Amino acid sequence: MGRFLAGRILATIPVLVVVATVVFLLLRLAPGDPAAILAGDAASPEQIAAIRARLGLDEPPLTQFLEWIGRLLRGDLGTSIISNQPVTKLIGERIEPTLALATTTILFAIAVAVPLGVVAAWRHGSWIDRAVMAFSVIGFSIPIFVLGYLLIFGFAMELRWLPVQGYTSIREGFLPFITRLVLPTLTLSVIYIALIARITRASVLETLGEDYVRTARAKGVGERSVLSRHALRNAAVPIVSVIGIGIALLISGVVVTESVFNLPGLGRLTVDAVLARDYPVIQGVTLLFAFLYVLINLGIDVAYTLLDPRIRY
Amino acid sequence: QAKKTIKAVMHSGLRITDPIITTAYIARNHGYMIYDVLFAYDEKFEVKPQMAKEWSVSDDKLTYTFTLRDGLKFHDGTPVTSDDCIASIQRWAKRDGMGQKLADFTKEWVKVDDKTFKLVLKEPYGLVMTSLGKPSGNTPFIMPKRMADTPADKNVPEEIGSGPFKFVKEEFQPGLKVVYEKNTDYVPRSEPVSYMAGGKLAKVDRVEWINIPDYQTAINALINGEIDYIEQPPHDFLPIIKKNKDITLTEYDKLGLSGMLRMNWTLPPFDNVKVRQAVMLAVNQQDYLDAQIGDPDYYQLCPAYFICGSPNATDAGFPKPDLEKAKALLKEGGYDGKPIVIMQPTDLAIVAPLAPVTAQALRKIGMNVDLQSMDWQTLVGRRAKQDPVAQGGWNIFHTTWVNVDMINPIANIGMNAKGKVGGWFGWPDVPEIEKLRDAYARELDPAKQKQIAADVQKLAFELGMYYPTGMYRSPIASKGLTGIVHGAAPVFWNIEKK
Amino acid sequence: MSAPVLDIRNLAVALPRGGERPNAVEGINITVRPREIVCVVGESGSGKSVTAFTTMGLLPPVLKPVAGEILLQGEDTLTASKARLRELRGSRMAMIFQEPMTALNPVMPVGDQIAEALDWHDTKLSRAERSARVLALMDDVRLPRPAEMAKAYPHQLSGGQRQRVMIAMALANEPALIIADEPTTALDVTTQAQILKLMRELQARHDSGILFITHDFGVVAEIADRVVVMRRGKLVEEGTADEVLNHPRDPYTRMLIDAVPSAVPPPARPIPDKAPLVTTRDVEKVYGGGVLGGRTVKALDKVSISLRPGETLGIVGESGSGKSTLARCIARFVDPTAGEIRLGDEEIGQKPQRALHPIRRRIQVIFQDPYRSLNPRRTVGQSIIEGPMNYGTSRAEAWERARDLLKLVDMEPAGLDRYPHEFSGGQRQRIAIARALAMQPEVLIADEAVSALDVSVQKQVLELLEDIREKLGLAMLFITHDLRVAARICDSVVVMLNGKVVEAGPSGEVFGNPQHDYTKALFAAAPGHGRFDKAPRAPAAG
Amino acid sequence: MSATGASDAALPPPPARRRLPRALTNPSVIVGLVVLGIVLVAALAAPLLWTVDPTFLRPRFRLRPPSDVAWLGTDQFGRDVYSRVIYGAQISLFVGFAVATIAVIIGTLIGVVAGYFRMLDMIVMRVMDGIMAIPAILLAIAMVTLSGAGIVTVIVAIVIPEIPRVARLVRSVVLTVREEPYVEAAIGVGTPLPKVLWRHVLPNTIAPLIVQATYICGAAILTEAILSFLGAGIPTETPSWGNIMAEGRQSFQIAPWVILFPGLCVAATVLAINIMGDGLRDTLDPRLARRLGNVG
Numbered sequence A: 001m002g003r004f005l006a007g008r009i010l011a012t013i014p015v016l017v018v019v020a021t022v023v024f025l026l027l028r029l030a031p032g033d034p035a036a037i038l039a040g041d042a043a044s045p046e047q048i049a050a051i052r053a054r055l056g057l058d059e060p061p062l063t064q065f066l067e068w069i070g071r072l073l074r075g076d077l078g079t080s081i082i083s084n085q086p087v088t089k090l091i092g093e094r095i096e097p098t099l100a101l102a103t104t105t106i107l108f109a110i111a112v113a114v115p116l117g118v119v120a121a122w123r124h125g126s127w128i129d130r131a132v133m134a135f136s137v138i139g140f141s142i143p144i145f146v147l148g149y150l151l152i153f154g155f156a157m158e159l160r161w162l163p164v165q166g167y168t169s170i171r172e173g174f175l176p177f178i179t180r181l182v183l184p185t186l187t188l189s190v191i192y193i194a195l196i197a198r199i200t201r202a203s204v205l206e207t208l209g210e211d212y213v214r215t216a217r218a219k220g221v222g223e224r225s226v227l228s229r230h231a232l233r234n235a236a237v238p239i240v241s242v243i244g245i246g247i248a249l250l251i252s253g254v255v256v257t258e259s260v261f262n263l264p265g266l267g268r269l270t271v272d273a274v275l276a277r278d279y280p281v282i283q284g285v286t287l288l289f290a291f292l293y294v295l296i297n298l299g300i301d302v303a304y305t306l307l308d309p310r311i312r313y
Numbered sequence B: 001q002a003k004k005t006i007k008a009v010m011h012s013g014l015r016i017t018d019p020i021i022t023t024a025y026i027a028r029n030h031g032y033m034i035y036d037v038l039f040a041y042d043e044k045f046e047v048k049p050q051m052a053k054e055w056s057v058s059d060d061k062l063t064y065t066f067t068l069r070d071g072l073k074f075h076d077g078t079p080v081t082s083d084d085c086i087a088s089i090q091r092w093a094k095r096d097g098m099g100q101k102l103a104d105f106t107k108e109w110v111k112v113d114d115k116t117f118k119l120v121l122k123e124p125y126g127l128v129m130t131s132l133g134k135p136s137g138n139t140p141f142i143m144p145k146r147m148a149d150t151p152a153d154k155n156v157p158e159e160i161g162s163g164p165f166k167f168v169k170e171e172f173q174p175g176l177k178v179v180y181e182k183n184t185d186y187v188p189r190s191e192p193v194s195y196m197a198g199g200k201l202a203k204v205d206r207v208e209w210i211n212i213p214d215y216q217t218a219i220n221a222l223i224n225g226e227i228d229y230i231e232q233p234p235h236d237f238l239p240i241i242k243k244n245k246d247i248t249l250t251e252y253d254k255l256g257l258s259g260m261l262r263m264n265w266t267l268p269p270f271d272n273v274k275v276r277q278a279v280m281l282a283v284n285q286q287d288y289l290d291a292q293i294g295d296p297d298y299y300q301l302c303p304a305y306f307i308c309g310s311p312n313a314t315d316a317g318f319p320k321p322d323l324e325k326a327k328a329l330l331k332e333g334g335y336d337g338k339p340i341v342i343m344q345p346t347d348l349a350i351v352a353p354l355a356p357v358t359a360q361a362l363r364k365i366g367m368n369v370d371l372q373s374m375d376w377q378t379l380v381g382r383r384a385k386q387d388p389v390a391q392g393g394w395n396i397f398h399t400t401w402v403n404v405d406m407i408n409p410i411a412n413i414g415m416n417a418k419g420k421v422g423g424w425f426g427w428p429d430v431p432e433i434e435k436l437r438d439a440y441a442r443e444l445d446p447a448k449q450k451q452i453a454a455d456v457q458k459l460a461f462e463l464g465m466y467y468p469t470g471m472y473r474s475p476i477a478s479k480g481l482t483g484i485v486h487g488a489a490p491v492f493w494n495i496e497k498k
Numbered sequence C: 001m002s003a004p005v006l007d008i009r010n011l012a013v014a015l016p017r018g019g020e021r022p023n024a025v026e027g028i029n030i031t032v033r034p035r036e037i038v039c040v041v042g043e044s045g046s047g048k049s050v051t052a053f054t055t056m057g058l059l060p061p062v063l064k065p066v067a068g069e070i071l072l073q074g075e076d077t078l079t080a081s082k083a084r085l086r087e088l089r090g091s092r093m094a095m096i097f098q099e100p101m102t103a104l105n106p107v108m109p110v111g112d113q114i115a116e117a118l119d120w121h122d123t124k125l126s127r128a129e130r131s132a133r134v135l136a137l138m139d140d141v142r143l144p145r146p147a148e149m150a151k152a153y154p155h156q157l158s159g160g161q162r163q164r165v166m167i168a169m170a171l172a173n174e175p176a177l178i179i180a181d182e183p184t185t186a187l188d189v190t191t192q193a194q195i196l197k198l199m200r201e202l203q204a205r206h207d208s209g210i211l212f213i214t215h216d217f218g219v220v221a222e223i224a225d226r227v228v229v230m231r232r233g234k235l236v237e238e239g240t241a242d243e244v245l246n247h248p249r250d251p252y253t254r255m256l257i258d259a260v261p262s263a264v265p266p267p268a269r270p271i272p273d274k275a276p277l278v279t280t281r282d283v284e285k286v287y288g289g290g291v292l293g294g295r296t297v298k299a300l301d302k303v304s305i306s307l308r309p310g311e312t313l314g315i316v317g318e319s320g321s322g323k324s325t326l327a328r329c330i331a332r333f334v335d336p337t338a339g340e341i342r343l344g345d346e347e348i349g350q351k352p353q354r355a356l357h358p359i360r361r362r363i364q365v366i367f368q369d370p371y372r373s374l375n376p377r378r379t380v381g382q383s384i385i386e387g388p389m390n391y392g393t394s395r396a397e398a399w400e401r402a403r404d405l406l407k408l409v410d411m412e413p414a415g416l417d418r419y420p421h422e423f424s425g426g427q428r429q430r431i432a433i434a435r436a437l438a439m440q441p442e443v444l445i446a447d448e449a450v451s452a453l454d455v456s457v458q459k460q461v462l463e464l465l466e467d468i469r470e471k472l473g474l475a476m477l478f479i480t481h482d483l484r485v486a487a488r489i490c491d492s493v494v495v496m497l498n499g500k501v502v503e504a505g506p507s508g509e510v511f512g513n514p515q516h517d518y519t520k521a522l523f524a525a526a527p528g529h530g531r532f533d534k535a536p537r538a539p540a541a542g
Numbered sequence D: 001m002s003a004t005g006a007s008d009a010a011l012p013p014p015p016a017r018r019r020l021p022r023a024l025t026n027p028s029v030i031v032g033l034v035v036l037g038i039v040l041v042a043a044l045a046a047p048l049l050w051t052v053d054p055t056f057l058r059p060r061f062r063l064r065p066p067s068d069v070a071w072l073g074t075d076q077f078g079r080d081v082y083s084r085v086i087y088g089a090q091i092s093l094f095v096g097f098a099v100a101t102i103a104v105i106i107g108t109l110i111g112v113v114a115g116y117f118r119m120l121d122m123i124v125m126r127v128m129d130g131i132m133a134i135p136a137i138l139l140a141i142a143m144v145t146l147s148g149a150g151i152v153t154v155i156v157a158i159v160i161p162e163i164p165r166v167a168r169l170v171r172s173v174v175l176t177v178r179e180e181p182y183v184e185a186a187i188g189v190g191t192p193l194p195k196v197l198w199r200h201v202l203p204n205t206i207a208p209l210i211v212q213a214t215y216i217c218g219a220a221i222l223t224e225a226i227l228s229f230l231g232a233g234i235p236t237e238t239p240s241w242g243n244i245m246a247e248g249r250q251s252f253q254i255a256p257w258v259i260l261f262p263g264l265c266v267a268a269t270v271l272a273i274n275i276m277g278d279g280l281r282d283t284l285d286p287r288l289a290r291r292l293g294n295v296g
C-alpha cells in the first residue's frame, strides 16, 4: 500500500508535465493577446507591440516554455500578466471558496442522495422509487442558473432568510460562512443528488439480490441494517466512483454557480484568465487542477481498498 | 461610530491598476478614486484648475505656467511637487492619443520650483488645456515621480496617488474586490462640485468595489441592501429596478456612450469607397439602438461623430438610410459576393447585439455575410491582423466608447486616418483627414475649430471612416445614496450614505 | 416423542405464470423433531429449496405460498407478520446456504457477521460478552485461532472455513430448527466429513432439529434419521433412513438409490495404448509476487501427469490442494511459473496467449461454479454456440448442435432461449457440459463438473461422458472430491496434497490399496463409507 | 418457398431482436419514445413548422410576450422564439446525442483497455487525469481558431473532458467483471479478446453507462449554452436551445419566455431519454430479473 501510494504520487509528475505542455500549446493556438487587453481598446498596434515585447511575449514559444518550466521547477508559478500579482497568491485567495462549496455540496448531496437511492432500491417499483427517479431526472435537466435565481428569489428576496450573494471566509466564523453557502450548495447539489441517487439505487438494487443479503435476512437482521451494512456497503464502489467524478467536476465546473452567487472561486478565476489570456494564471490553475484530480482519483482508489477488502494494490 | 461604507458593483472587475498603461474604463474609474488631476472640465466643458491653483499662458501662446495648490500630499505622506507632475504628464503623453499630439507640439517641460512648472511649445497649439483637463480615455493623473518613471508600457508597481481615496492594497483581489479608504489628508477645493471639477469631498469612510458578474444577482443584492450601487445595470433590468421605489437611477453622464461599426479598409471589398458607402447607407441607428438598448428613454439617435450635446455636434454629411442606392453602390463598387467576416464578441453583452444587426442590414443589400462569434479577446487579437480573411483577417467589428472620448477629431480614435502605420484598427489612410485634424489642433479659435470638425465629419461620413451606431446612456442604480456627481466618470466623492 | 419443531402441513407454493408447472411444490408434509435430522433428497428442481425458503419466509416475491401451513414450534410462519418473522429468523430457526462463496458478505469481517446474528436477538449483551460469544461459537465449529480469524474477511478463508462460519452464525442463538440447503456440496470430502460430524455433535448439544437438503446419498446415509424424497414438487416417499435407503418403496426412490455410484472401481477398462495426449512435467505455479510484491502461494509444486486419448484421469484431493490450478494451467487460463505442458507433440505451457487460439478448441473445461461461468446476460443458446462459431461453424449448424446437446444432457431444447438464472443449479451444470461438448474437444477437463447434480442426473451425465469418451476417444481430466464418482469413471487417479502429487496409479490400485497416509484418510472420510457399494449397477425395474 | 421457409423456421430468431419488442411493452420506454419522437419530428420538420425565419431580426419588436403573432414571444433582437426553439431542436439534439455517443464510445474503449490490460492502466488513467484538468473553455477557444466556431468544434470541446469520466466508470466495472468465471469460460471456447470484451465485459457497463450517457447528453446541451455565452460556442446566428437560453438569461426576469421554452424542451428531452434509458435497462438486463428470483 505504501509503495502504491508513493508510486501514484510520483505518477503525478508526468501528468503535470503533459498538462503543462498541452495547456501551453493550447494557449499559443488560441488567438488573443494579453498585451492587447492590458493596453485597452484605444491603444494603437504599436503600443500593444511594445507591451508584448516588455512582457517577453514575442520571444519564440519554446524559449517562453522553457523559461516557465524553469521557474516552475523553482516553485514559482509566475506573475499574472494582467493584474501583476503572483499566481500563487491569486490561487490561494480563490481556492477556499471553491473547496468550501465543493465540500458542502458533496456532503449535502451524499447525505441526501444515498438514503434516497437506497430507499428507492429497497422499495423498487413503488411510488417512492418513482418519486426519487423523477426528482433525479428533473435534477438533471434544470439549468443551474435558473435554479439559482429561483432559490435566490424564494429564500433571499421573499423570505429574506439568507443573503443573495457573496462569500465569507470560515475564519470569520462558521455561521456567516455557512449562511452564505446554503443557497449555492442547494443549487449545485441538486444535480449531484440526482446523479448519486441514481447510481446508489442501481447499485443497491443489484446487491439486494446477492446471497449475502439473503443470509443477513436469514439471521433476522433488521431491514435498515440489511440495507446499510450489507447492501450499501457492497454497492459502495460504484457510488464512490461517481462521487469522485463528482468532486472532480465540482472543482472546475462551478463557474455558473460562482457567478450567480458571486463566490470568488477558482472557476471564475479560470474563466476570467482564459478570457483575458492571462497565460501564467491559466497555466497555474490547470496544473493545480491536474494535481487535485490525481489526488482525488488516488483517494478514490484508496477508498476502494477500504470499502472492499478484496481489492488490493 | 460605525464606518460608512459604500459597496459598489462596477461595470467590470478591476485587474489592471495602472490607468495610463490601459484605456480600460474601470482603470480610469480607479484612477479617479486615488489620483488627482491638474485640471478638470466643469459642466460647461470649460477647463478648471483642480490640483493647479492657477495657470497662465504667455502672449505668444508658447509658454504655459502652472502653479500647484498648497497642501497636496500623496498617500505615502510626501508632498506633490512639480517633478511628480511633469513625470506623470510625460508618461501619459506617451500613451494617450491627445497626449501624443500634445507631445508633438511640446518643446520641453520645465520645473521652476517645487510648486511651479512650465510647458514650452514649439508652436501654438489649441488643445493644451483640453488635453490636460481630459476627463477620460487616458486621463493625465498625477502620481509620484518614482511611479511615473515606470516605462509607459509597463504596469506601475504601486497604487499611490493624491486623490480623495486611498487604495487598500491588502484587500485588493484582482477581478473580485477593490477597497478604498477615505484620504483624511486630502484638501479639497472650496468650489462646489461641477462635472469633474470642484471640491472632491469624500463623505464616506470606505468604498468597496465588488465584482458581481451576474447582474441579476447584483440587482437582487441591491434590492436586498447588500450593496449600495451598481454602475451600469443592463438596460433590460431597468424596468425591474424602476418598480423598486427606494432605488434611484442617476444618469450621471449626459453624454453617455455610443457604438461604432468599423470596416477594414485594407481588405476587399471595403478597400473600395463605394462599398463602404453602401454599408453606410444600408445600416440604421434605430435598429442598433433597439437591439442594444431597447428603451427609448435611454437612447438617442445622433448624427454627429463628435457627439450630440458637445460643442462640436453637427449633422453634416450623416448618411440617410437608402437601400436602393446602397445596392447600386455595391454594384458600382464591384462587390464580388465574397463573404464578409463580421466578428461578434458574445461575452460582451453591450457590444454583442451590434453585429447581428449589421449582418442583417448587409444581407438586405445583397452582401454575403459570415457572422463569427468569439470572445472579446479573440476579437482583440484578430482585429490587429492586417492579413487577408483567409489567413485570419477580418472585415467588420464593433465596439463602444464613452462619448466624452469622442468629442473632437483628435480625441476620437475613429478619426485616426494614418493608415497601416500609426493608425487604428481598420487602418483608414486618408491624408486629407489627417490634415484637417492637424488644422483643428493648431486652431485656437473655438468657432473655427467647430467648422473644421464639421468638415472632418462630412468627409469621414463620405468615406465611411466608421458608422456611429447611436448614443445611449447607462444610469447608476443606487439605494440610500445622495450626491452622485454628474460627470464624465462614475466618481465617489460627494456621495453621502444615509 | 417430543413435539415437532417444524411441522409443514400440506404446503403448496405457486410458480409464476408460464412456469414449467403450476406449483413449485404442492402437498408437502414434513415433520422435524428435536434432535432429529431429516434429509430431503430429490432431483434438481424438485422444490427442495423452495420448501426451505418458504419456511424461512425468504421466498422471492414472485413465488407465493397458496395453501397449507408451516408450524415452527406451533407458530405458523406463513401468517406471521414481517417483524415476527424477523424475530424468529436467526433465533428460533436458522439457515445454512449452499454456496459459502457468495453467502457471506465480502466486505465485513466474519466475526462481525457472526456477532450480527447475536445483536439482533440478544440486545443485552455487552461488547465484551458479545465478542466472547463470537469466539466461543467459532471455537465450537472448530475454526482455528478464532481471535485472528474473527477479523478475517470471507475471501481470506477456505471454502470449508466459510461454511463453518455460516454454521456458527446459524447456531448463534441456539435455534430450534436449522435448515441446511446443500451445505457441503461445494466442499471436499475431508472437510465435508468434518462439517457433518460437527453438525451432528452440535445438534445433539443444542437439541435442534435439522432439515437437511442434499442430493448426496453418501451424506444421507451418514447423518439422516429420517428421509424425505421429493420429485417435481411433490413428496414421493418419507420414512426413516433405514426404510428409505434400504427398503425404498417408491420406484423413483429406488431409481435414485440405484444411481448412487459405488465406491469400488469397476474392473479396469482396456485403454488403447497410444502416445499420451497431455503430459505435464514438473509444472509449478506460484501465485502472487510480481511487481507489487506481496504474499506468494505455491499452488503447484513439480506436478507431472500424463493422459492418453480415451483415458480418464481423476484428480482428487482436499480443497486448496491445487486441483483447479493444475486444470487452469493445462487449459492455459493461467501461465505456469515453470515446467512443461505438452498437447500431443506441442509445447503449450509457455506459449503466449495470442498463439493459443488453435489449442483452445482442443481442450475444453467444465467449470466448478456453473452459475458464474455462464454470462448472466446471454441466453444459454448464445453461450453454447459461441465456441463453435468462433471456429467457423455456421450459426444454423451451431444451433442445431446446441439443441442436440441439450437433449443429450436431458434438457428441453426450448431452454436455449432462456437465461442462466432461469435454471436450477443442476440444469446450469448440464448447460456448462453442453457448452464444452459443443466444441468437440480432444481433451475435456471437468472441474467438479457433477458435484452439483442429483444422483440420477449425475448418473446420466457420467454415462454421457463415458459414452462420448468411447465414441470420440476423448481424454478426460476429471477433478472431483466425490470419491464415488472418481471410482466410477476414472481409469487412473492422482491424489494431490498441498500442490504436490502424493499418489498416482490405476483406480483399482489406488482405491483398493491406498499407500499414502493422506489417501487413506481421504477414503476413510468419504460419507456413507461402505454403503451402496454392493448396490446393483443396473437400473431397477420401475 | 416453403422449403426454405421451413429450414428458417427451425432457427430461433436472434435473442437481441426478440427482446426489443418486449422492451416496447414497457410503459416508461413508450412514454420516453413518444416524447423523443415528438422532439425529433419537430427538429427534422423544423422548416415546415417555422412561422418566420428564426434568424430574422426585428429589433423594434424585442422581448414581446407570447401572442398570436409570435407564439412563444420574441427575444432581445425581436426574433421569433417559437421558430428558434423549433430550429434549435436540431442543433441541440445533435450536440447532445453526438457528445453522449462519442464520449461513451471513446470513454468506453479507453476504460476497457485500462481495466483489462493492467499494464496500460497506470499510464492511460494518468493521461485521463490530465485531460480532465484542461478547462473546456480554453479547449473550445483554441479549437475555434483551429477549425472555426461551429458545431463540430463545440462537440469536440465538450466531449474531450467527458471522456475521462466515462473511462473511469467503465474501468471500475471492467476491473470487477474481468475476474468473472464466465469471462474465462468465453476465452476457453476460443473467443478472441475483442469479442470477449464486446460480448462479455461491455454489457456489464451498460447500466451505469445509460445513467452516465443521459447525464452527459443533458449536460452537453447546457454546456453548449455556456460556451456560446463565452464566445466559444455555436454562433448565435444558428439557434440552439443552449444559446437561446444563454442570450435570454439576461432578460430572465422581464422576459422569462425566452428561456422558459427552450428550458422546457431541454427538460422534456432529457427526461424522455432518462425514462427510456431506465426502461430499456430494466427490460434488457436479465440480471435485474435475478433480484426477483433468488432461490436455489
Ligand SMILES: Nc1ncnc2c1ncn2[C@@H]1O[C@H](COP(=O)(O)OP(=O)(O)OP(=O)(O)O)[C@@H](O)[C@H]1O
Residues within 6 Å of the ligand: C159, C188, C287, C288, C297, C298, C299, C317, C318, C319, C320, C321, C322, C323, C324, C325, C326, C368, C481
Ligand atoms: N488467483 C489466485 N491468486 C492467489 N492464490 C490463488 C489463486 N487461485 C488459487 N490460489 C491459491 O492456490 C491454492 C490452490 O488453489 P486451487 O483453486 O487450485 O485449489 P483446489 O484444489 O481446486 O481447491 P477446491 O477443491 O476448493 O476447488 C490455494 O491455496 C488457493 O488459495
Ligand SMILES: Nc1ncnc2c1ncn2[C@@H]1O[C@H](COP(=O)(O)OP(=O)(O)OP(=O)(O)O)[C@@H](O)[C@H]1O
Residues within 6 Å of the ligand: C015, C016, C019, C020, C024, C042, C043, C044, C045, C046, C047, C048, C049, C050, C051, C060, C062, C063, C215, C422, C423, C424, C425, C426, C427, C454, D292, D293, D294, D295, D296
Ligand atoms: N425465482 C423463481 N422464479 C421462477 N421459478 C422458480 C424460482 N425459483 C425456483 N423456481 C422453480 O421452482 C422449482 C423448484 O426449484 P428449487 O430451487 O426449489 O429446486 P431444488 O430442488 O432446490 O433444485 P436444486 O437441487 O437444483 O437446487 C423449479 O422448477 C424452479 O424452476
Ligand SMILES: [Mg+2]
Residues within 6 Å of the ligand: C323, C324, C325, C368, C447
Ligand atoms: Mg477447485
Ligand SMILES: [Mg+2]
Residues within 6 Å of the ligand: C048, C049, C181, D295, D296
Ligand atoms: Mg436448491
Ligand code: NI
Residues within 6 Å of the ligand: A125, D282
Ligand atoms: Ni425498474
